[in-house]
Amino acid sequence: MDIFVSFLLAIISSMLIDNVVLSRFYGICPFLGVSKKVNSAFGMGLAVVFVIVLSTVICWPIYTYILVPANVAFLDTITYILVIACLVQVVGLFIKKYSPSLYKSLGVYLPLITTNCAVLGVVQSNSDLQLDFLMSLANALGTSVGFLIVIVIFSCIRSRFESSNGPKAFKGLPIALMTAALMAIAFMGLKGMI
Amino acid sequence: MERIKNKKLQNLFKGIIKENPLFVSVLGTCPALATTTSIEGAIGMGVLFSIVLICSNILISLLRKLISEEITTPAYIVVIAAFVTIVKLFSNAFLFELYSTLGVFISLIVVNCIVLGRAEAYASKNNVLDSLLDAIGMGIGYTLALLSISCIREILGSGMISFGKILTFIPRFDIPILKYVNSVGEVVYDYSIPLFVQPSGAFIVFGAILAIISAITSFKNSRKKIKEKIMLKEAK
């Protein structure tokens, strides 16, 4: 029971309180580059959730059972990036072969997930903080779902301010960053939750 | 001879203002927002980033005829990851304070869009000297950009500029600007805004800088248009 509670608390804290985009700053590029369409933002977010959780599940055993016993823990970064890149290729291969409709909506953007820093950031911080498997999984799940939530909210807001008539200098990125700042302040209010 | 020299200089300086990786092409935003709470952290990040960029650009430009078209991206990722590991071990050994402040963001240089982007767009097509100059220019440009964001954030957020906290080889001293603590330890005056060292402050500062830059460029463009109109009228 205790394990379950701490698992849940870890998920909530990495999802809302220490949000990936708004307080840890992983994955700003896809966050700012996300489209105005809520649907494609949701698809991108789901793909990121899948890749983050799967790469954590694969990378944690590699780090704990191969790299640490062999005394080559310094190879972690290079191993993780290779594993993530492999994973993205394999997932892309399956999508290409078995689900043309999914490929149509997501295919071209799949290679971009490799260079999404949220994926490497989560896996790397798991091994930097020496988390056990359950906590790593909680961190991965919480972080990726937090990314999904923020990216969907942001695409909703974005569709509003793109059509509104703001100052000329703030068109595009600056106003998006200001919106992100307001969102970060709002998420700061959730700090008292735990 | 003069022309060749000019071209090399242009190669070096284009990364600093004209094609600044952070402010003009808006790449590498993650470390730019996360590591700029203090000036020292920003300088450290910029220097480590520049080392990785310069080394990987040189090696990729040397290997550009060996790497076949099929596997360019994987090869680049491996090269960059190797240099990042070297830099990480180096900072862990000699600058431990910096290593623990930057944390994951040293590893995240691997997926930084600038390094991969320069490797693909420049180093894979040009000779070693040109790619070296390009990498130095881009590195300096990125470091200066980080420095400008962190200056604003540290001065407004903590009210003073402190040295020696993160880069421990510098003697420790503070320059009070908006906040002054006297030798006994009591606060004489404090006009700092703590919001700016928090995550939301990073977004505000970066957004404001981008807005200023876009205002300047649109002002320049409009002046150019007016000049062209005047020229046309005079020609008539």
Place this chain on the structure above:
Amino acid sequence: MPDWGYLIIAISILVILAIVFVVSFILYRKTPVPKGCENILIEKEKCSVCNNVSCPIKRKENK
């Protein structure tokens, strides 16, 4: 284990990973694109904000 033992392990881990990566990369390239997806149109507005030069979509556009 001798001092240089871990070096061999490190190099072999890297080589294995690199081989797996290259194989998966080539397999992904060789897999035929499903029908109806040969020419997926790029939504310009989707890419207007992001300036990622290494992005495969942008590279296609530049060519």
